[in-house]
Amino acid sequence: MKNFIWFVVVVLAFSTYSCQEEEEKVEQNTADSFTKSNAIASLIMRVSQNETSADNVLDNTSLFSVKLPVGITVDGHDEYVTSTIDFLEIQGIKDEHSYDDDVVTFTNWPITVSFPDYQTTTVENLAQLNAIKSQMGSDDSYHEISCIDFVFPFNINKYNTNNQVANTKVVHNDTELYNFINDLQSDEIVGIVYPLTLKKQNDGTTFIINSNTELEAKIIETVNTCSTNTGTLELANVLTNNGPWRISYCYYDNQVTTDYYNGYVFVFTGDGGSNSPLSAVKGVNYITGTWHLHDPNTADEKLDLGFEGDVLQDLESGWNIYHLESTYVELIREGSDNEHYFLTFTKN
Numbered sequence: 001m002k003n004f005i006w007f008v009v010v011v012l013a014f015s016t017y018s019c020q021e022e023e024e025k026v027e028q029n030t031a032d033s034f035t036k037s038n039a040i041a042s043l044i045m046r047v048s049q050n051e052t053s054a055d056n057v058l059d060n061t062s063l064f065s066v067k068l069p070v071g072i073t074v075d076g077h078d079e080y081v082t083s084t085i086d087f088l089e090i091q092g093i094k095d096e097h098s099y100d101d102d103v104v105t106f107t108n109w110p111i112t113v114s115f116p117d118y119q120t121t122t123v124e125n126l127a128q129l130n131a132i133k134s135q136m137g138s139d140d141s142y143h144e145i146s147c148i149d150f151v152f153p154f155n156i157n158k159y160n161t162n163n164q165v166a167n168t169k170v171v172h173n174d175t176e177l178y179n180f181i182n183d184l185q186s187d188e189i190v191g192i193v194y195p196l197t198l199k200k201q202n203d204g205t206t207f208i209i210n211s212n213t214e215l216e217a218k219i220i221e222t223v224n225t226c227s228t229n230t231g232t233l234e235l236a237n238v239l240t241n242n243g244p245w246r247i248s249y250c251y252y253d254n255q256v257t258t259d260y261y262n263g264y265v266f267v268f269t270g271d272g273g274s275n276s277p278l279s280a281v282k283g284v285n286y287i288t289g290t291w292h293l294h295d296p297n298t299a300d301e302k303l304d305l306g307f308e309g310d311v312l313q314d315l316e317s318g319w320n321i322y323h324l325e326s327t328y329v330e331l332i333r334e335g336s337d338n339e340h341y342f343l344t345f346t347k348n
Contacts, residue, residue: 033191036184048174049116062139064113071108140248151197162187236272248346
């Protein structure tokens with residue numbers, strides 16, 4: 001089998017093995033190589049995954065979506081949901097009163113659920129559904145980006161640094177792309193063979209992409225114009241009414257730093273004006289701070305965070321809203337090196 005060597009470091013490493021069979025070399029810029037832990041891998045997976053967030057008004061999770069039609073009850077109303085258009089009506093029922101529990105109960109078991117990797121399963125009852133949620137854990141990684149698509153097919157090179165096996169994968173659809181990235185191991189490096197094409201869902205506009213930098217920038221640029229939310233959410237209300245919060249994902253200075261914030265609980269109070277109170281608590285450590293919204297409820301809305309001391313200094317400065325749900329707030333900002341930093345708060 002021919003080995004495809006596309007990563008420059010890999011090419012240098014292989015030069016020491018002169019006695020090996022002659023290999024076909026496909027060289028690729030190191031800037032366009034990445035692993036599963038890089039932010040771009042998460043973006044690719046969220047664009048290509050099965051949509052699981054759009055129906056959160058029903059199942060309150062992005063771990064899976066529920067196949068329609070389905071019967072439910074919510075706040076004393078019996079409803080038969082046949083299409084995504086009905087989600088707005090369900091959200092309206094939930095928003096009608098502040099004193100009810102807004103719990104959706106499925107009434108026509110069994111139901112079918114679809115996972116981010118496009119697998120489906122039949123669920124016989126609520127106990128089984130709750131067991132699936134418990135087994136899968138947090139849904140932080142499963143919030144899809146549904147307003148832009150990849151145009152297939154295209155090629156991805158993969159190299160395993162452990163066994164020095166290299167090959168090229170032709171991806172033909174979202175299912176193959178999602179599972180290819182999702183199944184990557186820690187010792188595998190991949191690189192997209194550019195150019196590739198992206199297409200906006202709303203108007204069919206296409207974009208030719210020639211690098212990882214362009215791909216990441218176009219996904220981020222496009223997602224700012226779309227949303228998977230049902231109903232209208234305001235960041236100030238979400239932060240103050242749905243906490244406390246924990247940091248479920250942080251990508252900063254070209255590395256995932258989520259573990260650094262494990263154990264911290266964040267509480268937002270006030271209205272988002274200047275010096276609104278903010279606290280971060282971890283065990284006996286209590287850090288005070290402030291938060292402030294600039295241009296609230298507009299396309300230019302930014303969130304500033306400030307903390308005493310320098311323990312949480314990387315969280316400060318202007319964050320843009322990237323994705324907003326009642327229990328999930330994803331923020332993004334551009335660093336001085338043109339890299340994008342990500343910060344996600346999830347209801348604790």
